[in-house]
Amino acid sequence: xxxxxxxxxxxxxxxxxxxxxxxxxxxxxxxxxxxxxxxxxxxxxxxxxxxxxxxxxxxxxxxxxxxxxxxxxxxxxxxxxxxxxxxxxxxxxxxxxxxxxxxxxxxxxxxxxxxxxxxxxxxxxxxxxxxxxxxxxxxxxxxxxxxxxxxxxxxxxxxxxxxxxxxxxxxxxxxxxxxxxxxxxxxxxxxxxxxxxxxxxxxxxxxxxxxxxxxxxxxxxxxxxxxxxxxxxxxxxxxxxxxxxxxxxxxxxxxxxxxxxxxxxxxxxxxxxxxxxxxxxxxxxxxxxxxxxxxxxxxxxxxxxxxxxxxxxxxxxxxxxxxxxxxxxxxxxxxxxxxxxxxxxxxxxxxxxxxxxxxxxxxxxxxxxxxxxxxxxxxxxxxxxxxxxxxxxxxxxxxxxxxxxxxxxxxxxxxxxxxxxxxxxxxxxxxxxxxxxxxxxxx
Amino acid sequence: xxxxxxxxxxxxxxxxxxxxxxxxxxxxxxxxxxxxxxxxxxxxxxxxxxxxxxxxxxxxxxxxxxxxxxxxxxxxxxxxxxxxxxxxxxxxxxxxxxxxxxxxxxxxxxxxxxxxxxxxxxxxxxxxxxxxxxxxxxxxxxxxxxxxxxxxxxxxxxxxxxxxxxxxxxxxxxxxxxxxxxxxxxxxxxxxxxxxxxxxxxxxxxxxxxxxxxxxxxxxxxxxxxxxxxxxxxxxxxxxxxxxxxxxxxxxxxxxxxxxxxxxxxxxxxxxxxxxxxxxxx
Numbered sequence: 001x002x003x004x005x006x007x008x009x010x011x012x013x014x015x016x017x018x019x020x021x022x023x024x025x026x027x028x029x030x031x032x033x034x035x036x037x038x039x040x041x042x043x044x045x046x047x048x049x050x051x052x053x054x055x056x057x058x059x060x061x062x063x064x065x066x067x068x069x070x071x072x073x074x075x076x077x078x079x080x081x082x083x084x085x086x087x088x089x090x091x092x093x094x095x096x097x098x099x100x101x102x103x104x105x106x107x108x109x110x111x112x113x114x115x116x117x118x119x120x121x122x123x124x125x126x127x128x129x130x131x132x133x134x135x136x137x138x139x140x141x142x143x144x145x146x147x148x149x150x151x152x153x154x155x156x157x158x159x160x161x162x163x164x165x166x167x168x169x170x171x172x173x174x175x176x177x178x179x180x181x182x183x184x185x186x187x188x189x190x191x192x193x194x195x196x197x198x199x200x201x202x203x204x205x206x207x208x209x210x211x212x213x214x215x216x217x218x219x220x221x222x223x224x225x226x227x228x229x230x231x232x233x234x235x236x237x238x239x240x241x242x243x244x245x246x247x248x249x250x251x252x253x254x255x256x257x258x259x260x261x262x263x264x265x266x267x268x269x270x271x272x273x274x275x276x277x278x279x280x281x282x283x284x285x286x287x288x289x290x291x292x293x294x295x296x297x298x299x300x301x302x303x304x305x306x307x308x309x310x311x312x313x314x315x316x317x318x319x320x321x322x323x324x325x326x327x328x329x330x331x332x333x334x335x336x337x338x339x340x341x342x343x344x345x346x347x348x349x350x351x352x353x354x355x356x357x358x359x360x361x362x363x364x365x366x367x368x369x370x371x372x373x374x375x376x377x378x379x380x381x382x383x384x385x386x387x388x389x390x391x392x393x394x395x396x397x398x399x400x401x402x403x404x405x406x407x408x409x410x411x412x413x414x415x416x417x418x419x420x421x422x423x424x425x426x427x428x429x430x431x432x433x434x435x436x437x438x439x440x441x442x443x
Numbered sequence: 444x445x446x447x448x449x450x451x452x453x454x455x456x457x458x459x460x461x462x463x464x465x466x467x468x469x470x471x472x473x474x475x476x477x478x479x480x481x482x483x484x485x486x487x488x489x490x491x492x493x494x495x496x497x498x499x500x501x502x503x504x505x506x507x508x509x510x511x512x513x514x515x516x517x518x519x520x521x522x523x524x525x526x527x528x529x530x531x532x533x534x535x536x537x538x539x540x541x542x543x544x545x546x547x548x549x550x551x552x553x554x555x556x557x558x559x560x561x562x563x564x565x566x567x568x569x570x571x572x573x574x575x576x577x578x579x580x581x582x583x584x585x586x587x588x589x590x591x592x593x594x595x596x597x598x599x600x601x602x603x604x605x606x607x608x609x610x611x612x613x614x615x616x617x618x619x620x621x622x623x624x625x626x627x628x629x630x631x632x633x634x635x636x637x638x639x640x641x642x643x644x645x646x647x648x649x650x651x652x653x654x655x656x657x658x659x660x661x662x663x664x665x666x667x668x669x670x671x672x673x674x675x676x677x678x679x680x681x682x683x684x685x686x687x688x689x690x691x692x693x694x695x696x697x698x699x700x701x702x703x704x705x706x707x708x709x710x711x712x713x714x715x716x717x718x719x720x721x722x723x724x725x
């Protein structure tokens with residue numbers, strides 16, 4: 001049976017043109033710029049200084065708090081500088097820049113492709129190795145994974161949900177990962193299940209990826225505790241709360257975490273990274289990235305070292321086509337336009353989108369005509385037009401009362417609005433202000 | 444029939460009297476004695492409710508004036524000094540010495556100085572644009588030009604200049620209420636000491652990036668070279684994080700610093716034109 005979440009959602013053109021292109025390894029970049037803050041939470045503390053020699057996989061910045069993650073070198077070479085370098089928003093952030101010389105991995109890391117199916121690690125060991133490897137949620141939210149692996153006291157996880165929905169249009173890196181590294185993914189899922197202490201896992205995949213669904217279904221013979229669940233193609237199917245609702249039928253209460261209903265969601269890419277960290281001792285220094293666009297000569301899926309400049313990815317996919325208006329980091333719905341092509345690929349980069357000029361700009365915003373399309377498609381059941389008005393007029397108490405904090409910024413409202421009103425921009429402003437107010441209230 | 448009417452009238456009147464008595468007793472018992480001076484002081488205040496004094500509205504400020512022993516730290520930026528004297532005489536308290544202030548915009552990056560490197564087509568709001576990225580010019584500190592400061596002003600004292608796309612303060616209208624300072628997401632606007640004839644010398648840049656980087660984005664950026672610091676005879680200029688800052692309290696308006704600045708980031712406003720040194724300045 002094909003499942004989906006009941007409330008709201010949209011169906012933008014899928015445009016998954018890179019789905020058929022197998023993952024290619026990108027050649028080693030000459031220089032990598034590795035930001036110290038690639039995850040949600042506190043920025044890591046750099047451990048290296050200019051002139052230091054580092055090896056691939058070596059720890060170069062240490063997690064600096066509870067919600068933080070380790071950062072490892074993705075190449076072998078010399079540290080060129082540890083300085084403030086422009087990130088994708090144009091602001092300067094602490095970044096470690098390394099000149100790459102060769103690819104000599106730190107001792108003990110298994111770089112071969114042999115499958116290690118045998119799980120010997122215990123619960124604590126899995127969590128500790130995940131923490132050491134600096135693994136964060138690879139779906140894009142970049143929340144440190146080891147925190148999600150340790151179930152809080154008094155709570156019980158019942159089911160692990162693996163997010164293979166890849167509901168963002170255009171992106172195909174999770175699709176290729178499930179097709180090409182299916183066995184490893186299964187072992188990764190088992191590792192996460194051991195860490196959480198659950199005996200059931202469901203992989204949710206949208207049914208526009210029939211090859212991935214049938215491939216994983218052929219593998220689950222050896223893994224009876226894992227189930228593959230086809231899902232309707234609907235955005236935002238891959239959002240945590242929507243995926244839980246679709247698969248288990250349970251609704252996460254407002255302001256609460258999924259563990260409240262006994263569910264834990266991890267991205268397929270994260271499960272693969274956990275496999276590599278535990279079974280191969282490999283830290284998170286590379287990830288799968290889709291590089292796509294209608295005018296690009298070869299839309300591709302790459303295995304990319306963290307810190308590689310975006311320009312090199314586009315070069316490898318056939319070069320920047322003429323008349324490009326915008327390059328987006330992430331999917332077309334939630335991604336952010338890049339300020340410069342020199343910015344690096346980080347742990348949260350799932351795709352690079354090259355958009356032609358004629359499609360790059362928004363329509364000028366007109367007045368709200370009260371059609372309530374935004375209300376009918378909001379997957380969280382909010383009233384985006386109202387939140388936007390409240391935000392615009394600085395009625396922060398109203399944003400809070402109308403559950404603005406439940407918004408997950410999927411962008412469906414801005415997408416559907418016939419007047420082209422940038423609803424999400426205003427809701428985001430409301431959210432950030434309200435979260436500041438809530439924080440000051442707690443002090 | 445008439446019994447019913449008479450009874451009703453008696454019952455309702457009795458209930459009314461009983462309720463009136465209760466209300467009267469409660470009002471007596473819980474009577475709040477309010478200082479009549481609060482009313483008096485409030486009448487002298489401008490009723491702009493701008494919050495420039497730091498209190499939520501004129502009423503709250505009037506209460507604070509009446510209740511505090513020492514009012515030397517309290518000041519209404521909107522009232523004239525004569526009005527404040529009057530309030531002090533009502534209360535019989537000593538006023539503090541307050542320098543009049545005026546809002547000053549710390550960015551001079553016109554489109555000529557700061558060419559656009561990209562196009563922003565999101566929501567027309569400085570706060571939103573600033574939260575998303577550095578802005579169209581690439582300067583992470585510069586003015587974004589949607590005029591949230593203009594919207595915040597209650598006194599019609601700040602306007603966007605369509606040519607420079609920067610806000611300009613009308614010194615006569617500005618009451619230094621601080622509303623524009625709070626509204627600006629980039630903290631570009633500063634309240635500075637008001638001088639005679641509205642003269643001012645200030646660094647019209649708040650970019651704290653290294654000189655070369657700042658200069659790349661904007662021709663009139665402060666590059667932190669420190670020439671002005673050396674030339675200032677009154678130690679009014681400090682250099683911190685690649686940015687020079689002129690302390691308006693120490694500055695004596697000698698005008699030695701402005702010609703030294705290699706990027707013309709130090710602005711002189713409302714001064715008579717210099718005769719000799721004009722040539723060396725350019």
